[in-house]
Amino acid sequence: MTRTPNRRILLVDDMPSIHGDFRKIFRTQMQQHAQLGAMEAALFGKEKPAALEVSFELDSAYQGQEAWAMVQTSVAVGRPYAMAFVDMRMPPGWNGMQTIEHLWQADARLQVVICTAYSDTPWDDLLARLDVRDRLLILKKPFEAIEVYQLASSLTAKWQMAEDMAAQLARLEVVVHNRTHELHAAHDSLQYQATHDTLTGLPNRSLLEDRLRQAMAYADRSARQVTVxxxxxxxxxxxxxxxxxxAGDELLKTMADRMAACVRSVDTVVRQGGDEFVVVLFDQPVQGESGLPTLHRLRDAMAQPVVLGRHTLQITASMGLATYPADGSDVETLLMNADAAMYRAKELGRNNYQFYAAEMNHKAQNKLAMFEGLHNAITHGAFELAYQPKVALQTGQIIGVEALIRWQHPEQGLVAPDQFIPLAEESGLIVPIGEWVLRTACMQNKAWQDAGMGAIGISVNVSARQFREEDLLKRVAQALEDSGMQAEYLELELTESLIMQDLEKALETMRALQAMGVQLSIDDFGTGYSSLSALKSFPIVRLKIDRAFVRDIPHDEDDKAIARAIISLGHELGLKVIAEGVETVQQLDFLRANQCDEMQGYYFSRPVPASGIEALLRAHSSPEWI
Ligand SMILES: Nc1nc2c(ncn2[C@@H]2O[C@@H]3COP(=O)(O)O[C@H]4[C@@H](O)[C@H](n5cnc6c(=O)[nH]c(N)nc65)O[C@@H]4COP(=O)(O)O[C@H]3[C@H]2O)c(=O)[nH]1
Known part of the structure; x- marks a missing residue:
């Protein structure tokens, strides 16, 4: 930005003739400068340099008071003087020293030249009294015109430079201030991101540990507790x-807001990750089951209906509580124990809370031991298959078998699948285990066929984790190819919940299996969530009535009604219906009377080793058992 330099000069002298002299000096000097500039422009063909265009503006004051008023006005209207020439003796008003003091009060930037032949005050006293710094010069009379002009030129230029520098400095200060502000904001934002969950805005795990430590330290000082x-x-x-x-994100945000609204400002609600939250309740009383009222509040708030698009859901939660200092003396132990209690709540059917108890850790240790055992069982070939026949109710013929895994544990003996399949599923070990089952079952069935024992089908359970594996189709094809068994003899039993976890993807996989010639059925039907419209689109051949509905037949009217409904639904959809867990002749009679197609259960046979199936196939080639 180009600014016109300030060349405003105030002459303060009681003698009018002095004012005339000054004006003459400035006029003459300015003309000379202009001529010089024009000469230079003519000689060198250049424009006149701007710096040479010196044009002073000279104002006159004849008394100190008058000068003071003019300087005040100049400041007020934003046209300050750059300098003043001040006489020392100006009767009857203020002398030069008093005048200068007043002028500097009005404008501290003013450059002053004392023009005098004689001063009533000794120079040293004068300099000591005025706060001189770099803004005062003394020009003794008589002076040369050029001295006046040079002083005016350099002091006004100095004033302008000081002014420009101050403006520049102010600009820089603004820039520095803004930058600092931006840096602070960036730092704060990074700090926030590092300690908060971006989705819900709640503190995250790194802040949790810090808050928990603070709460524990406070509890120590005040003989109180912390509940996690x-x-x-x-x-x-x-x-x-x-x-x-x-929708999942929306739900998490809603739950986070509700939880945060249920606790005091000193408490902390943290999102650990996924759908797992931690609440730290600060300053809890030692007596009683601390935290319980808050927990009930949390549970009630979470249970309020949540609207997600066209759906209205009611959310429940499983909660585990651990208390400091009783359930752990450090952050890791407390969180681990609260976690163990939460898992217990889940095991107990969800939608409840559990206080930590030491035996939960034993459970966790057992789980770890079981996991290691499963790992070893895979490498040491400690699994076996048992086979349970499936029988056609009309003919009494064995139409197939279901392969059921057993674990020959080195210490515990035969372990039933219910005890290890969930852990195998959770840990992913179900994938190699499931592959072994599939291959072994196909090989076995082909061996029976080759031995002339009849062409029966074999069904294999497929767990959710196995079903989601990218190369499931490849593994199935490989098992068929390696065993030489035709695809039509293999039936894969899927559960409703497995399919409903990702319906689109599940349908795609099911259709691909169907295209390979593999048969599909729904196991444990009636316990899952499949809607009737979804069921219609499943490429399946069979529905299996869960044994929970068979167990209390013929006494339980509800179960009878459910079994009847599943049979007629299956038939409506053109499917075979098989009942599992048939143990009594009454159950058998009921199922036969209601046109159930097939059965499986202890009444006919428990799951048996391969050799047992051979014996059964021989014994039941004629169906007089039925
Ligand atoms: N009370 C009673 N029970 C009967 C009767 N008839 C058969 N059962 C039992 O019911 C279960 C039927 O298998 P599931 O429903 O597929 O239920 C199976 C299946 O979900 C899972 N499972 C078994 N083998 C495998 C496998 O190879 N892979 C996978 N992913 N899961 C398997 O473990 C579950 C339990 O298998 P098991 O203990 O062998 O238990 C078997 C069988 O022994 C009866 O008349 N009364």
Missing amino acids: AMIDLDNFKLINDTLGHQ
Whole structure:
């Protein structure tokens, strides 16, 4: 930005003739400068340099008071003087020293030249009294015109430079201030991101540890407790998979807001990750089950209906509580124990809370031992298959077998699948285990066929984790190829919940299996979530009535009604219906009377080793058992 330099000069002298002299000096000098500039422009063909265009503006004051008023006005209207020439003796008013003091009060930037032949005050006293710094010069009379002009030129230029520098400095200060502000904001934002969960805005795990430590230190000082609640939303994965991630995120945010609204400002609600939250309740009383009222509040708030798009859901949660200092003396132990309690709540059917108890750790240790055992069982070939026949109710013929895994444990003996399949599923070990089952079952069935024992089908259970594996189709094809068994003899039993976890993807996989010639059936039908419209689109051949509905037949009217409904539904859809868990002749009679197609259960045979199936096939080639 080009600014016109300030060349405003104030002459303060009681003698009018002096004013005339000054004006003459400036006029003459300015003309000379202009001529010089013009000469230079003519000689060198250049424009006149701007710096040579010196044009002073000279104002006159004849008394100190008058000069003071003029300087005040000049400041007020934003046209300050750059300098003043001040006489020392100006009767009857203020002398030069008093005048200068007043002028500097009005404008501290003013450059002053004392023009005098004689001063009533000794120079040293004068300099000591005035706060001189670099803004005062003394010009003794008589002076040369050029001295006046040079002083005016350099002091006004100096004033302008000081002014420009101050403006520049102010600009820089603004820039520095803004930059500093931006840096602070960036730092704050990074700090926030490092310690908070981006989705819900709640503190994250790194802040949790810090808050928990503070709460524990406070509890130590004040003989109080800290309660840690580990909270996991029930069935979140199912909601996320069925309604989509956006709905899942929305749900998490809603739950986070509700939880945060239930606790005091000193408490902390943290999102650990996924659908897992931790609440730290600060300053809890030592007596009683601390934290319980808050927990109830949390549970009630979470249970309020949540609207996600066209769906209205009611959310429940499983909660585990651990208390400091009783359940752990450090952050890791407390969180681990609250976690163990939360898992216990889940095991107990969800939608409840559990206080930590030491035996939960034993359970965790057992789980770890079981996991290691499973690992070893895979490498040491400690699994076996048992086979349970499936029988046609009309003919009494064995139409197939279901392969059921057994674990020959080195210490515990035969372990039933219910005890290890969930852990195998959770840890992913189900994938190699499932592959072994599939291959062994195909090989066995082909061996029976080759031995002339009849062409029966073999069914294999497929777990959710196995079903989601990218190369499931490849593994099935490989098992068929390696065994030489035709695809039509293999039946894969899927559960409804497995299919409903990701319906689209499941249908795609099911159709691909169907295209290979593999048969599919729904196991444990009636316990899952499949809608009738979804069921219609499943490429399946068979529905299996869960044994929970068979167990109390013929006494339980509800179970009878359910079994009847499943049979007629299956037939409506053109499917075979098989009942599992048939133990009594009454159950058999009921199923036969209601046109159930097939049965499986202890009444006919328990699951038996391969050799047992051979014996059964021989014994029941004629169906007089029925
Ligand atoms: N009370 C009673 N029970 C009967 C009767 N008839 C058969 N059962 C039992 O019911 C279960 C039927 O298998 P599931 O429903 O597929 O249920 C199976 C299946 O979900 C799972 N499972 C078994 N083998 C495998 C496998 O190779 N892979 C996978 N992923 N899961 C398997 O473990 C579950 C339990 O298997 P098992 O203990 O062998 O238990 C078997 C069988 O022994 C009866 O008349 N009364």
